[in-house]
Amino acid sequence: MLAFIARRLLQSILVMLTVGFIAFSLFNFVGDPVALMLPPEATQADRDEVRKSLGLDKPFYTQFAVFVQNALQGNFGISLRLGRPVSQLLAERLPATLELVGVATLLALLVGIPAGIYTALKRDHWSSKLLLTGSLVGVSLPNFLIGIFLIVIFAVWLGVLPSFGRGNTTQLGFWSTGFLTVSGLKAVILPAVTLGFFPVTLIMRLVRSEMLEVLRTDYIKFARARGLSNQAVHFGHALKNTLVPVITITGLQLGGLIAFAIITETVFQWPGMGLLFIQAVQFADIPVMAAYLCLIGFIFVTINLIVDTLYYVVDPRLRMETSSAGGH
Amino acid sequence: MTDSLRRFFDSDIWHKFKRDPLVITAVVVGLILILSSAFAPLFAPHSPFDLKTLNLSDAFTPPAWIHEGKSQFMLGTDDQGRDVLSTIMYGSRASLVVGFAAVLLSMIVGITLGLISGYFGGALDAFIMRVADVQLSFPAILIALLISGVARVVIPNSQHDQVAIYVLIFAIAASGWVQYARTVRGSTLVERNKEYVQAARVIGRRPLAIMFSHVLPNVLGPVMVLATLHIGTAIITEATLSYLGVGMPATQPTLGTMIRIGGDFLLSGEWWILWFPGTALVILVLSINIIGDWLRDAINPKLR
Numbered sequence: 001m002l003a004f005i006a007r008r009l010l011q012s013i014l015v016m017l018t019v020g021f022i023a024f025s026l027f028n029f030v031g032d033p034v035a036l037m038l039p040p041e042a043t044q045a046d047r048d049e050v051r052k053s054l055g056l057d058k059p060f061y062t063q064f065a066v067f068v069q070n071a072l073q074g075n076f077g078i079s080l081r082l083g084r085p086v087s088q089l090l091a092e093r094l095p096a097t098l099e100l101v102g103v104a105t106l107l108a109l110l111v112g113i114p115a116g117i118y119t120a121l122k123r124d125h126w127s128s129k130l131l132l133t134g135s136l137v138g139v140s141l142p143n144f145l146i147g148i149f150l151i152v153i154f155a156v157w158l159g160v161l162p163s164f165g166r167g168n169t170t171q172l173g174f175w176s177t178g179f180l181t182v183s184g185l186k187a188v189i190l191p192a193v194t195l196g197f198f199p200v201t202l203i204m205r206l207v208r209s210e211m212l213e214v215l216r217t218d219y220i221k222f223a224r225a226r227g228l229s230n231q232a233v234h235f236g237h238a239l240k241n242t243l244v245p246v247i248t249i250t251g252l253q254l255g256g257l258i259a260f261a262i263i264t265e266t267v268f269q270w271p272g273m274g275l276l277f278i279q280a281v282q283f284a285d286i287p288v289m290a291a292y293l294c295l296i297g298f299i300f301v302t303i304n305l306i307v308d309t310l311y312y313v314v315d316p317r318l319r320m321e322t323s324s325a326g327g328h
Numbered sequence: 329m330t331d332s333l334r335r336f337f338d339s340d341i342w343h344k345f346k347r348d349p350l351v352i353t354a355v356v357v358g359l360i361l362i363l364s365s366a367f368a369p370l371f372a373p374h375s376p377f378d379l380k381t382l383n384l385s386d387a388f389t390p391p392a393w394i395h396e397g398k399s400q401f402m403l404g405t406d407d408q409g410r411d412v413l414s415t416i417m418y419g420s421r422a423s424l425v426v427g428f429a430a431v432l433l434s435m436i437v438g439i440t441l442g443l444i445s446g447y448f449g450g451a452l453d454a455f456i457m458r459v460a461d462v463q464l465s466f467p468a469i470l471i472a473l474l475i476s477g478v479a480r481v482v483i484p485n486s487q488h489d490q491v492a493i494y495v496l497i498f499a500i501a502a503s504g505w506v507q508y509a510r511t512v513r514g515s516t517l518v519e520r521n522k523e524y525v526q527a528a529r530v531i532g533r534r535p536l537a538i539m540f541s542h543v544l545p546n547v548l549g550p551v552m553v554l555a556t557l558h559i560g561t562a563i564i565t566e567a568t569l570s571y572l573g574v575g576m577p578a579t580q581p582t583l584g585t586m587i588r589i590g591g592d593f594l595l596s597g598e599w600w601i602l603w604f605p606g607t608a609l610v611i612l613v614l615s616i617n618i619i620g621d622w623l624r625d626a627i628n629p630k631l632r
Contacts, residue, residue, distance in 0.1 A: 015462050026478065136621075140614045142564045144571050145606050148591060156595060163595065259470045266572055267591075281477035281574050289477055300465050 001312070008308055012301045017068075019297035023290035024067045027077075076291035081283045086291045090273060095175045096166060097272030100264070101257045103192040108199035109250065115200070116207025121234060123212065132208075135201035143260070147194040147267035154190060162187050164269040195264040199253050206249055210242035244311070251307040255300040344626050354618035361612050365421040372414035376581065391600050404600040406589060412600060415581055416608050422582040423609070426496050427563040431555055433501035438508025439551065443539045445509065446516025457513070460506045468503035472565055475499035476574045489577045496575055500565050507554055515547035549627055556620035560613045567609055583609040 042050075058066075070076070076086040119128040138146070155163035167183030169176040178184025214220060215238055223233045262274035269275065273292060280288035336342060345351060364371055389405040390396055391412075403412040445453040463471065479495040480488070519525060520543070528538045563583075569575035570584030571591075578585055583605045590602025 015465070018462055136617075137614065140560065140617045141610060142567055142571075142613070144568060145587070145610065148587070148594065148602065148606070152594065152599070255465075256467050259467045262473065263469070263568060263572065278473070278572050278574070281473055281480065281572075284477070284481040286481060289474065293474065296466070296470065304465065 004312055005309055008305055012305050015301050016297060019301075020068055020071060020294060021064065023071070023293045024064055026286055026290045026293070027067065028063065071294055076294070077287040079280075079285055079288050081279065081285045081288075086287045089276060089288065090291060090295060091174065092176075093271060093273040093276050095177065096270060097258060097261055097265070097274060099178060100188065100191055100195060100261055100270060100272060101254065103188050104196035104257060105199065105250065105254060107192055107196040108203050108253075111196075112200045112203030113207050113246065115204040117211060117234070117239065119204065120208045120211035120215070123208075131204070135204060138197055138201050143194065143198065143263050144267050146197050147190070147264060150190045150194060151267070161190055163190070166271055191264050191268045191270050194267065195257060195261055198260075199250070199257065202253065203246060203250065207242055207246060210245055211238055214238045214241050248307055248311055251303055251310075255296070255303045258299055259296055341626050345622075348622060351618055351622040354615040354622075357611060358615040358619065361420060361608070361615070362424060365417050365419075365424060368414070368417040368421050372411075372417045374411040374414040376410040376415040376418055390598075403604045404598075406586070406601045407593065407598075410581075412586075412604050415586060416583070416605050419581045419583045419586050419605060420608055420612060422493070422576060422580060423563050423566055423584070423612070426493060426500065426566045426576075426582065427559050429497045430500035430504065430562045430566075431558045433497060434504040434558070435508055435551065435555055437501065438505035439512050439544070441505065442509040442512025443516055443543060443547075446513040447520055447535060447539050447543065453513070456509065460509055463503075464506050468500075468561075469565060469568060471503040472499040472569060473572070473574065475502055476569060480574070489579060492576050492580070496566060496569060499569070500562050503565070504558055504562065507558070508551060511550050511554060512547050515550065516543055519543050519546050553620060553624045553627065556623055557617065560616040560620065563609070563613055563616070583612075 074087040078084065079086050079089055082089060115131060119131055122128050151163045154161040162183070165187060166178050167185070167187035168181040169178045169184055170180040178188060220233060220238060223237050228236075259274075261270075261272060262278055264270065265272045265274035266278050273295070276288060277292045279285070280292070369375070389409075391404040394404075403416070405411055406415065441456050445456045476495055476499045479491075479499070483491055483495070516539075525538060525542060528542050533542075566575060566582060567584030567587065570582050571588045573588065576582045576585050578589065581589075586605035587602055587609070590598075590605065593601050
């Protein structure tokens with residue numbers, strides 16, 4: 001157990017170093033790092049000072065070490081476009097993105113799991129076939145188009161929901177939340193549905209195929225033979241056994257959703273990290289790009305690590321395999 | 329040639345194809361879209377690139393069947409007076425070029441790395457697969473965004489518009505090679521130990537020749553399925569990047585660029601600028617995906 005976690009931790013650190021190295025290369029080789037760190041009106045003395053403090057005269061690996069050290073302390077320099085520390089900008093935008101992703105994930109679970117169960121239990125019914133075909137069409141739609149369609153329907157035609165922004169937010173310490181006001185709650189609906197669209201179809205298909213597989217197993221037949229009611233068999237025995245992969249996939253999707261939120265946030269002008277990032281790409285704002293990359297990398301690696309460890313704890317079969325297979 | 333044609337019309341795939349109305353529709357619709365955009369200069373009623381024929385007073389003309397519409401602009405015009413139908417034809421041309429080129433490029437890179445990885449194994453294999461793992465843990469769109477972001481810094485502003493298409497192709501290709509590499513590696517691992525490969529090795533063929541002329545033809549089936557589905561994804565990625573404003577410039581519109589421009593006028597009521605390119609994109613991607621899905625089932629021996 002400990003050896004497994006240690007090995008995964010080592011792998012995660014390696015991945016993080018790779019991501020850090022890419023961010024570092026962005027920072028140091030693409031564009032002038034001294035100019036990146038300073039506002040344009042800085043004097044020559046300031047420049048020399050920064051050049052020295054960055055250690056640009058030192059060998060390459062020392063520079064990388066310094067970068068890692070700075071990154072660990074959350075110091076990614078100053079945004080070229082906004083002239084403020086990048087870490088401060090990201091911290092301000094983080095709550096908006098996390099709230100959006102959280103609602104989208106909740107939606108994906110609350111809609112995806114029941115829809116998956118329904119399509120598995122009534123697999124030949126026309127409504128299940130409609131749901132499945134519909135989900136295939138949904139996957140073929142570009143995410144931003146779904147967002148635009150929702151805006152057209154609910155903001156332009158019906159006029160019931162806002163088409164952009166986050167509504168009124170409330171400040172709770174460092175966290176600004178949109179959940180405490182009516183306008184904030186209304187504003188999150190359309191972006192969350194847009195972002196949640198893909199995971200809903202994914203979880204629905206996953207639950208369906210897992211359910212179909214479990215329903216064929218001997219212990220389900222045995223449970224039926226014991227005379228248990230359909231309800232007890234379906235929900236007490238079958239569903240429980242489909243939930244492990246669902247939890248894993250949901251966990252792994254969470255990181256993807258945070259990155260995918262870039263598109264949703266652009267469509268709805270949602271003031272999160274993704275919008276910050278896309279503006280950074282448009283304006284060649286390297287420090288923000290580098291920091292965002294590191295942050296996303298960190299979130300991904302952490303989620304992967306947690307999911308892997310949980311999986312290992314939950315599924316005893318893995319413990320047998322890892323001794324021979326050496327990771328995956 | 330006629331012999332191989334006859335073999336094709338005798339094959340399982342052709343017989344399955346004839347009995348599936350959905351995929352026939354998808355092929356017909358896809359071909360119409362591809363041909364009408366490939367021959368856009370012949371068919372398009374206007375040229376969106378010919379500045380002389382553009383007239384700003386034509387801007388925001390609604391589609392022809394609406395009261396204020398003009399008959400020469402069947403689907404209306406955009407904010408610069410460009411005919412929406414013509415721009416869709418030229419725009420899907422750019423989308424298709426980017427999609428196909430990106431898929432081809434990532435196929436070449438992915439297949440080569442997959443063959444090398446699977447055939448030689450060892451440290452090289454471990455290295456390539458670790459890089460693939462790291463890349464796979466990030467969504468493709470993020471990688472494509474980063475590459476086009478870096479390109480924006482490295483390439484001087486004045487040249488952005490000319491190289492935009494190459495940057496896009498490279499960015500999409502770079503985010504998609506992993507799937508090919510993994511698939512090809514897996515199949516190569518199996519093929520490597522088969523007798524025909526050993527025979528080729530015994531008669532002294534070089535590893536490169538074995539990889540490309542013996543192993544490659546036998547691992548190509550799944551790659552073709554991947555590639556078909558990848559074209560759909562690549563077109564969506566292109567549209568997304570252009571929509572986000574980091575793809576093609578407004579002067580060389582693709583479907584994504586048109587949707588972005590249309591998005592600005594959605595709230596003011598000029599719906600056709602967005603609606604028609606959006607529909608074209610959905611139909612194009614949907615027909616490609618239906619073909620890809622069908623192909624996957626058709627060549628899967630388990631489902632026969």
